[in-house]
Amino acid sequence: MKLKVCGMRDAANIEALISLKPDFIGFIFYEKSPRYVGEELDEEMLLNIPSSIKKVGVFVNSNPEHIMNMVKRYDLQYVQLHGSEMPDFCRVLRQKGLNIIKSFAVDNDFNFAMLNNYKPFCDLFLFDTKGELPGGSGVAFDWNILREYDREKPFLLSGGISNENIDQLLAIAADVPMYGIDVNSRFETAPGVKDIEQIEKIIAKIRIKEKQEIEV
Numbered sequence: 435m436k437l438k439v440c441g442m443r444d445a446a447n448i449e450a451l452i453s454l455k456p457d458f459i460g461f462i463f464y465e466k467s468p469r470y471v472g473e474e475l476d477e478e479m480l481l482n483i484p485s486s487i488k489k490v491g492v493f494v495n496s497n498p499e500h501i502m503n504m505v506k507r508y509d510l511q512y513v514q515l516h517g518s519e520m521p522d523f524c525r526v527l528r529q530k531g532l533n534i535i536k537s538f539a540v541d542n543d544f545n546f547a548m549l550n551n552y553k554p555f556c557d558l559f560l561f562d563t564k565g566e567l568p569g570g571s572g573v574a575f576d577w578n579i580l581r582e583y584d585r586e587k588p589f590l591l592s593g594g595i596s597n598e599n600i601d602q603l604l605a606i607a608a609d610v611p612m613y614g615i616d617v618n619s620r621f622e623t624a625p626g627v628k629d630i631e632q633i634e635k636i637i638a639k640i641r642i643k644e645k646q647e648i649e650v
């Protein structure tokens with residue numbers, strides 16, 4: 435199971451996170467977020483992140499020119515579209531060579547059939563909790579609804595994931611295989627600053643579960 439750690443911007447915190455080798459690091463380019471990268475994100479430092487760790491830019495209903503500029507400036511390998519972007523928007527960006535993660539706001543009434551039009555134009559889906567904010571709410575949805583998903587397109591799970599609910603999540607993942615999880619606000623000591631010890635703990639839990647599965 436892959437791990438994405440989202441909402442990073444502090445250089446020392448990013449350095450510490452890199453040593454844990456997450457699969458993805460996310461940077462929020464949504465100005466209204468408390469985790470917004472701002473204008474002072476260190477380009478040089480981002481360019482030095484090992485290529486095995488994929489850099490993801492998170493955008494909410496941004497225009498394609500801005501997205502392309504940020505991709506080039508920070509050498510982003512993925513864009514996460516976390517607003518109400520339509521399939522054609524994903525298609526246009528993907529045609530420009532970008533890897534697309536499209537997020538969807540999920541509640542108990544979520545209709546998975548609406549994903550069909552997105553499938554040809556996305557690399558990964560991301561299921562987050564529906565709420566008043568576009569993302570970063572720290573609230574989980576009832577993951578049992580994932581059993582209704584056909585899993586034709588691999589997905590990341592997000593929304594309020596923490597060390598308190600990871601065991602429950604891993605139990606669901608045994609029935610509903612997921613590409614990875616995306617952790618964010620429940621691991622923060624301050625907006626945009628992650629508690630590295632807590633990240634180490636969740637990685638250990640994921641790895642123990644994977645080891646148990648190999649042994650069975």
Ligand SMILES: O=C(O)c1ccccc1N[C@@H]1O[C@H](COP(=O)(O)O)[C@@H](O)[C@H]1O
Nearest residue numbers: 440467569570571572592593594618619
């Ligand atoms: O984190 C934010 O502030 C944010 C703002 C706008 C769009 C997405 C955002 N983050 C994404 O939200 C989910 C869930 O985060 P949380 O664990 O509930 O805090 C995650 O995918 C982040 O990438």
